[in-house]
Amino acid sequence: MRPKGFYIWMGAAGSILLLFSFVTIFNMIFTQFLDPMGLLGAITDSSVLASIWLTIYASILATLIAVVSGTPLAYILARKEFPGKRLVESLVDLPLIVPHTVAGIALLMVFGSHGLIGQFSPVRFVDALPGIVVAMLFVSSPFFINSAREGFQSVDPRLEWVARTLGADPWTAFLRVSLPLASRHILVGAIMSWARGISEFGAVIVIAYYPMIAPTLIWDRFLTTGLKASAPISVLLILICMTIFVSLRILARGDQS
């Protein structure tokens, strides 16, 4: 008797949150479907398509950097105890709590024309693709690192030890045993990090208002033309990202079985 009522109550409470997200997103999509011409206008607008492509592309670059540098970091965090480990872990999570405008300003002070690195760098970050990528990388890296670390933690270190007795050096043991076994976590982490990069706005506009990524373009249209101009672009962005996100998640699941 108790479990039934128990789960009904838990479900009822939980559905509030679910409805909240669902209504917010799908209300916008359905409303837009009542105005297909507006959506068509967005699809045929080359500056809209360019901004969406730029968003996706920049976030892929940021994710690639996160994977290349974050995988070894995640491995070390999963396997080794060292003094200051707690500090490193906090540093990894720090971007999660820094307000995004603050992140943008901090990035500007490093990568800006007079910034710590920017003043020596031959690569321009301000109002350029590299600026967008570093902003996305900053906010999305915790998602990748934490997921990859969980992946490595789920691999019994003794599997590597046994591989070592079979003749594998530490690199081979990592590549043949730990990496494949953590691959699903790494893939999911990369997807999450990519999705987080796409959704970034605050940090990006501080360092690179131009070229406009989709969230910036939507903001710009909203301020200059109003809701009617910005809603179709938002819906288009949501539809494209949802399609990619869902397909990748399915891919990641399929990879496991």
Place this chain on the structure above:
Amino acid sequence: MSRDWGLGFSLREINLDIREGEYFVLLGPTAAGKTLLLEMIAGFYAPDQGVIWIGGVEATRLPPEKREVGFVYQDYALFPHLTAGAHVAFGLRLRGRPDAREKADRLLEKLGVTYLAKRRIQTLSGGEQQRVAIARALATEPRVLLLDEPLSSLDLKTQEKTRGMLRRVQRDLGVTVVHVTHNQSEAMVLADRIGVIMDGELIQVGPPSEVFTRPLTRKAAEFLGVENILPGRIVSSREGIAVIDLDGTEVQVVTHLKDGPVEVFIRPEDIILSDNPISTSARNLLTSEVVEVNVEGALARVFLERGITALITRRSAEEMEIRPGRRLFATFKATAPHVIPRDGGDF
């Protein structure tokens, strides 16, 4: 060699010489340090002090991949992403052997599990997984095969079959085996020699017959199933037979010890119980009162006063009507006990 793990655990001054081609069993209770010792031989941990030699090579600082050892964990530590065949071929492929696949197949055949080659390990039974783990370890022809409680996750019937398989494989391949277990009968059946390890200390090394009948310390005796550990003092000694005062009763025991306080170990199955003093060749007779009788299947364990325990058949216990309060005679031969010197004179 030694290693301190912190947290109150360390391996202390382990001095052990395992002979080439022998089946060596490390026997000890849970948390004695057996697995850690095995992992140090494999090179997963380095000793704080001391050296490890493997086959004439100083291996103390060699990484595991250079030590030519095979390792089988209690839970087998198989690779979840590989088939059984790929497990066995794993080490051969790393060595660039073009015949990796065929050699792996031959090994699986030797262990009687050819049909497993293409199966993923999640679909294997415990016994099958264990064979795959052993085949994987043997594939690279290691000098030493390290087995960590290889039988304890198997059911009793599979255990018996596997014991035979382990001995056969070891003889056929001539590989040196170091087998860790807490199971005494396993050690007795398999071992050429046994090393008893307790609390991080190697207490005794010898063939099974010696280790089980002549434990070197009181703790080892307790662990090895010597239930009668009686404090006494040698009163006199002649021609290798000592008269020992056991709390007021004098007994005669074969021992090379000449005097001083001693501990007398007697296995419970070496004690004969009777209603009347019997006249036999056995030279020792103690009277005592029954405290408790525990029936264990076909056997009965009889606890007497003065800390004496005897193991007899349940039928004898029933026919003699042994129950708490009865006075009985406990008899044992002069050759039955093993005597060690006792620290300090008081008991």
